[in-house]
Structures are given as C-alpha cells and as structure tokens.
Amino acid sequence: MARINDVGGTQGFGAIDTTDDTEPFHADWEARVVGLYNTLRAQGIFNTNEFRDAIESMPPGEYLAASYYERWFTAICALLERKxxxxxxALDD
Amino acid sequence: MTSGDHHTDATIARRVRRLETLLEEKGLITGERLDEAIDAFLAESSPANGARVVARAWTDDAYRARLLADGTAAVRELGYMEGSFQRLRVVENTASRHNVVVCTLCSCYPLRLLGPSPSWYKSEAYRSRVVREPREVLREFGLELPPGTDITVWDSSAETRYLVLPRRPEGTEGLGEEELAALVTRNALIGTAAL
Known part of the structure; x- marks a missing residue:
C-alpha cells in the first residue's frame, strides 16, 4: 500500500502557492534541524534511507499537518528514540 | 502546511533547542558543528551554478551534447556534484517539447545546481497535481504553452535528479556566457517557466 507521502496524481490538494521564495529557511529552528540532520547523519547515527523511511512512516494526519522541516524534526526524534x-x-514540557 | 503559525513555531523551536541541549550533554553535537553543517548546506549551492551550466551548453555545442548524454559527468567538468552518488539527467526543451521536474514522493532536487528548493516544490499541491494536469499547473505559474507543445514530467528519485535545459531566448546571439547565465531563472531550470 502506498504511504501518505506518495501523493502523485492524488486530487484535492488545491491551488499551488507559486510564490518564488528565495529564503532557504523561514525560521531559525528550521536551519538548526538541517544542522542536526547533517551532523547526526555524518556520525552514522542514522543514514539517509532510514531518515526518509521515518518521514514516510508518519501517520497520515500528522504528516499532512506538519510543515516540511517539522517532518524532518519528527523523523530525527523518532530515529533517536529507536536508536x-x-x-x-524527553522533549515535552 | 506553512510554518506561519507563531504558537506552533514557538513550540517547535523550544523542542529543537531542547534536543540540541540533550545531544550536547551526550557529547554527540556541539553548537559550532551545527553552525558548520548549516553553512555547508548553504555554501556552494545556488541556482547560479545551474545557470552557468545552461549558458555553457548554449554557447558550446560539444558541451551541450556531453551534458545531454551524461549530465553527471558534464557538470563535474565545471566542478559541480563532485563525489555525489546521485545521477543527474539533463532534459532539453525544444520548440515542440517542454520538460518539468517534480519529486512526487518528497523533495529530491539538484541542490548544488539550484540551491535550496522553493516551498512550492515541496508542497503536496505541486507534487500531486503536476503529474496529472501539467498544462494547468504551468498556467498557474504564468507559463502558457501552445496546445501543440508536448509536456514531459520527470519524477525525481533518491538516485536520479533532473535539470531542465531551457531554450535560449531569441535575440541573445551577441551575448557572452556570463550575460546569458544572468538570464536563466530557477523556475526555468525546474521547468515551471520558459525564458
């Protein structure tokens, strides 16, 4: 069965916001998440395929509600827990 | 879908900081290493690189042939994608064919040649629709193609990335490589614009 990330051809996602944004990050935490991803991967704590799988394994509702780098952060946390x-x-208030 | 909700944003920012602190305490990361990793992600990745490849192809037929035959090897001639395990395929727009690139599964993209991708490239709306109704999607980007133009949509993968070789604009015969590169936009390299 296709996972939620496999959206090609699916209908109902509406119009595309075609704004040509040139800023790589929209908040500081997004940059930190990319830094965490690259640093932890470089140390062999997880690899690219595990990371991709962790994003694609998110429950559909959670996946769709999350922003792009929020998915990255969710995947990093899931992998760190698994390892x-x-x-x-540990990160809860 | 956007990170514009301030409350959510603050919550995630707090959790990210907490994770950073925990990992620092465990000796797995340092703030400096994170900064370096962020700099490395951004450094040397820019649509100016893709534009330079295109300008070379427009002005050097032998290079253009090599680029279309083996994109990975041809961009390495210019110093890009060294040591990358990914394969680059360059697809050429002609009078009768237009190419457009997507990653339906996520966000695969030739980062080094295009810089970090725009938000729309990563959106479900673009990923789901461009493979079903490319002509309509291109119209939303302001690109109206003649009915006789075929559209090919390329779906990226972890191993293969795509770059569009746009058509050289008319009236640019006298321009040099640098001036030509300045005409090339990011959207033209993805295929959501023509030049």
Whole structure:
C-alpha cells in the first residue's frame, strides 16, 4: 500500500502557492534541524534511507499537518528514540 | 502546511533547542558543528551554478551534447556534484517539447545546481497535481504553452535528479556566457517557466 507521502496524481490538494521564495529557511529552528540532520547523519547515527523511511512512516494526519522541516524534526526524534539516544517524551514540557 | 503559525513555531523551536541541549550533554553535537553543517548546506549551492551550466551548453555545442548524454559527468567538468552518488539527467526543451521536474514522493532536487528548493516544490499541491494536469499547473505559474507543445514530467528519485535545459531566448546571439547565465531563472531550470 502506498504511504501518505506518495501523493502523485492524488486530487484535492488545491491551488499551488507559486510564490518564488528565495529564503532557504523561514525560521531559525528550521536551519538548526538541517544542522542536526547533517551532523547526526555524518556520525552514522542514522543514514539517509532510514531518515526518509521515518518521514514516510508518519501517520497520515500528522504528516499532512506538519510543515516540511517539522517532518524532518519528527523523523530525527523518532530515529533517536529507536536508536536509544533519546527517551520518549524527553522533549515535552 | 506553512510554518506561519507563531504558537506552533514557538513550540517547535523550544523542542529543537531542547534536543540540541540533550545531544550536547551526550557529547554527540556541539553548537559550532551545527553552525558548520548549516553553512555547508548553504555554501556552494545556488541556482547560479545551474545557470552557468545552461549558458555553457548554449554557447558550446560539444558541451551541450556531453551534458545531454551524461549530465553527471558534464557538470563535474565545471566542478559541480563532485563525489555525489546521485545521477543527474539533463532534459532539453525544444520548440515542440517542454520538460518539468517534480519529486512526487518528497523533495529530491539538484541542490548544488539550484540551491535550496522553493516551498512550492515541496508542497503536496505541486507534487500531486503536476503529474496529472501539467498544462494547468504551468498556467498557474504564468507559463502558457501552445496546445501543440508536448509536456514531459520527470519524477525525481533518491538516485536520479533532473535539470531542465531551457531554450535560449531569441535575440541573445551577441551575448557572452556570463550575460546569458544572468538570464536563466530557477523556475526555468525546474521547468515551471520558459525564458
């Protein structure tokens, strides 16, 4: 079965916001997430395929509600929990 | 879908900071290494690189032939994608064919040649629709193609990335490579614009 990220041809997502944004990040935390991804991957804590799989395994509702880098952050946290680096709930208030 | 909600944004920012602190305490990262990683992500990645490749192809027929035959090798001649495991395929627009690139599964993109991708490229709306109704989608980008022009949509993957070789604008015969490169836009390299 296709996972939620496999949207090609799906109808109902509406109009495209074609704004030509040239800023790579829209908040500081987005840059930090990219930094975390590259640093942790370079150390072999997870690899690109595991990371991609972690994004694509997100529950559909959560995936669609999340922004692009929010998905990255969710995937990083899921992988760190799976690898025993991070305790579940460790980032909660 | 956007990160414009300030409350959500503040919540995520706090969680990201907390993760950074935890990983620093475990000795897995340092703030400096993170800064370096962010700089490395942004450095040397720009649509100016893709534009330079296109301008070379427009002015050097032998290079153009090499670029279309083996994009990866041809951009390496100009110093791009060294050591990358990815394959680059360059697709050429002609009078009768227009090419447009998408990654339906996520956001695969030739980062080095185009810089970080625009938000729309990563949106579900673009990814879902351009493979079903490309002519309508291109119209939303302001590109009206003649009915006789065929459109080919290329779906990127982890291993293969695509770059569009746009048609050289008319009346540019006298321009040099640098002046030509300045005419090339990011959207033209993705295929959501013509020049």
């Amino acid at each position: 025993g680096v991070l305790e579940p709930g």
